[in-house]
Structure formats: C-alpha cells, structure tokens
C-alpha cells in the first residue's frame with residue numbers, strides 16, 4: 001500500500017476529543033492544501049470555509065447540530081459552504097452578466113465545497129488529527145446560515161469537527177466493492193445480491209448498535225426489529241423528519257436565491 005492508500009484505509013470518524021487546541025497555522029495550511037488539491041468547476045472556487053473555535057459560538061453550533069457532544073469537545077468546527085456570492089459580486093463589479101443564482105449554480109458550489117471538505121479531512125488525518133462529519137448541517141441549514149451571517153447564494157452544505165483523538169474506535173466496514181462498482185452499465189442487485197451486499201452489516205452493524213446501551217434502549221422503546229428498520233426509524237433517518245427538513249432546505253434555496261434567484265442583493 002502506498003501512503004495514500006494507508007491513510008484512506010486507516011480512516012475512522014472520531015467523536016471524542018482532547019481539549020488541546022489545534023495550531024491555527026496548521027489549520028490554514030490544511031485548508032489551503034485542500035483548495036489547491038481540489039478540482040473546481042470553472043476554477044471558480046465557489047465555496048467558503050467558516051472556522052468556529054470560540055467556545056461560546058461552538059456551544060451555539062452544538063445546539064444547531066442536534067446537541068452532538070463532539071461539537072463541544074472538539075477545539076474546532078468547520079462549516080463548508082456552497083458560495084456563489086463572491087463570484088456574483090465580482091461579475092457585477094465588472095459589468096458581466098449575473099449567473100449561478102440557480103439550481104445548477106447550487107450544485108456546482110456544493111460539489112466544490114464537498115470536494116474541499118473531504119480533502120481537508122484527509123489533510124487533518126494525515127497530521128494524526130481526528131474528524132467527524134455532521135449531517136445535521138442539512139437539518140439546520142437556515143439557522144446555521146443565519147448564525148454564520150452567510151450572504152445570498154451562500155449556504156452551508158456540510159460541517160466537520162476536528163481535534164486530537166481521545167478514542168481509538170474500530171474500523172467500520174463498507175459495503176463490498178462488487179455492490180458499488182459497475183462495469184459499463186448498471187447492474188441491479190438481485191435478492192441474493194442484496195443479501196451479499198448487506199448481510200455482513202445486518203449482523204455486525206446490528207450487533208454494534210445493540211451493544212450501545214443508549215441505542216439498545218431506544219431500539220427496545222421503538223420496537224425496532226432489524227438494522228433496516230432501525231435506519232428509517234425515529235431514532236435514525238426518520239422519513240417525516242427528512243420530508244420536513246427537505247421543505248426547509250427548498251425554502252432556504254429559494255430565500256438564498258439558488259432557486260428562482262433574483263438579482264444580487266448588494267450587502268457590503
């Protein structure tokens with residue numbers, strides 16, 4: 001394995017951190033590397049990165065991220081934003097036509113932000129630091145956007161916490177490559193293929209959840225009988241919550257001009 005393979009295969013999300021701060025120069029270098037090493041649509045670099053280190057502000061983010069303890073523990077939280085505000089200001093200042101205040105603009109910017117986020121994660125991990133993504137970003141997009149004072153056509157798409165690991169969790173498996181990798185055309189899984197793809201997880205993953213007393217109690221409380229049921233239960237990815245928050249996301253994309261975008265509101 002080369003060093004890159006080793007780094008990727010050693011990845012584990014870290015959720016427990018020491019209080020030790022991270023050198024700001026290191027954070028800046030890793031963010032710079034992440035941007036330099038990330039392909040970018042039109043090289044417009046349509047993203048922004050917002051660092052949160054201040055304890056009080058992290059406490060506020062902790063509330064917005066469904067009170068995940070790791071936000072309080074980690075010395076650094078980073079919000080990656082899909083951002084066309086800067087580019088649109090530049091276009092306007094140069095008398096060029098406006099664009100990117102549309103759904104394609106949102107996707108372009110979101111992809112740029114995610115590419116840089118993952119590069120940054122690898123950068124932090126290469127320095128022995130731990131990271132964990134926070135999907136709660138998508139459920140609190142509006143509140144996070146307000147808290148970080150994001151301008152129009154700029155929305156948070158993902159966040160991570162970063163710090164010195166205070167745990168050494170086991171490596172989590174992935175679905176088999178054969179289930180994910182297709183040759184020339186998409187191969188729909190047969191029932192046997194589904195068993196092959198999910199079988200190991202239905203044993204190991206289910207056992208892992210049951211071995212955590214807090215989760216086991218919730219599983220019992222909600223009468224959840226299997227890993228599949230767990231995933232779309234109230235405890236994990238509840239369909240009603242996804243429906244509600246999808247509507248909020250659409251409203252935010254409207255309000256921030258990414259859908260049916262209006263002219264740029266010049267807020268210096």
Ligand SMILES: Cc1cc2nc3c(=O)[nH]c(=O)nc-3n(C[C@H](O)[C@H](O)[C@H](O)COP(=O)(O)O)c2cc1C
Nearest residue numbers: 011012013014015068132133134135136158171172
């Ligand atoms: C977009 C995204 C959002 C995630 N959100 C959360 C989260 O809110 N809380 C959490 O504890 N882990 C979160 N994770 C981490 C996943 O649970 C983790 O990556 C997955 O279980 C695989 O484990 P591993 O990263 O240790 O290999 C998220 C991961 C991704 C990619």
